[in-house]
Amino acid sequence: LIGQRIYLGRKQYITMGGTRTSPQIVDIGIWKYVLCGLSLFVIVLSIFLPFLALLSVSIKKIFGNPYSLGNLSLKHYEFVFLKSPIVFTSLKNSFLLALGASIISLILALIIGWMVEKTKLGGRSILTFITLLCMSFPGIALALGLIFAFSSPPLNLYGSRWILLVGYVIIGLPVAFLFARTSLKQLGIELVEAARTCGSSWIQSMRDVTVPLIKGGILAGGIIIFVSIFRELGASILLYTGGNEVV
Numbered sequence: 001l002i003g004q005r006i007y008l009g010r011k012q013y014i015t016m017g018g019t020r021t022s023p024q025i026v027d028i029g030i031w032k033y034v035l036c037g038l039s040l041f042v043i044v045l046s047i048f049l050p051f052l053a054l055l056s057v058s059i060k061k062i063f064g065n066p067y068s069l070g071n072l073s074l075k076h077y078e079f080v081f082l083k084s085p086i087v088f089t090s091l092k093n094s095f096l097l098a099l100g101a102s103i104i105s106l107i108l109a110l111i112i113g114w115m116v117e118k119t120k121l122g123g124r125s126i127l128t129f130i131t132l133l134c135m136s137f138p139g140i141a142l143a144l145g146l147i148f149a150f151s152s153p154p155l156n157l158y159g160s161r162w163i164l165l166v167g168y169v170i171i172g173l174p175v176a177f178l179f180a181r182t183s184l185k186q187l188g189i190e191l192v193e194a195a196r197t198c199g200s201s202w203i204q205s206m207r208d209v210t211v212p213l214i215k216g217g218i219l220a221g222g223i224i225i226f227v228s229i230f231r232e233l234g235a236s237i238l239l240y241t242g243g244n245e246v247v
Contacts, residue, residue: 058077059074060073097168097229098226103222104165106176109221110218115127117184128181134170137170139171143237147163150163160244161244164235167239178221180217180218182217
């Protein structure tokens with residue numbers, strides 16, 4: 001984090017300001033096919049091949065035996081989707097918790113990102129460091145800390161979904177902050193100042209000017225947070241209790 005701060009320094013990355021500029025298309029000729037192929041190659045390696053491997057294992061009747069017609073079966077899918085009552089409960093819990101944590105993380109990240117990028121408050125760098133520091137905690141260590149913190153009054157959250165939500169927000173906040181901060185870096189302050197001059201409050205200017213201009217980056221961050229929380233294992237395995245199972 002310190003190295004990043006030194007490298008980025010005080011450079012300007014504003015691309016959305018008070019003056020409208022038209023995008024310029026650069027013709028790279030035949031290289032566009034090469035780059036397109038490279039992009040598709042990365043997608044195949046990172047997404048399709050792992051899913052193909054999972055699918056091939058999931059239709060084996062006995063995992064250790066070689067592939068043969070006698071060793072192929074859909075019984076695992078039958079058990080998961082037809083015979084296991086916990087599957088749909090865990091899917092519902094994971095969906096609601098991931099959605100809630102994504103929204104809360106994005107709201108907090110927008111506020112913190114604005115304080116860091118668009119104000120002159122003292123200690124902004126410390127706020128950035130603390131926010132991104134959450135990313136360095138392994139899920140199991142984070143879960144243990146939350147259990148110690150919330151297993152007694154006044155906030156006895158252990159055994160409820162609330163402690164899962166707190167853990168997921170902590171996990172999602174650094175990612176949300178990175179997306180929010182990057183988007184805010186590209187936004188010129190004069191647009192918000194114009195809204196404030198016209199009588200808008202800070203909340204109104206955020207709602208009517210800032211958020212609509214950076215909604216692409218925020219939406220991308222929200223999707224990534226949702227997916228990562230939906231499949232979170234380290235913290236979930238210690239924080240869930242009976243009735244609060246997640247995927």
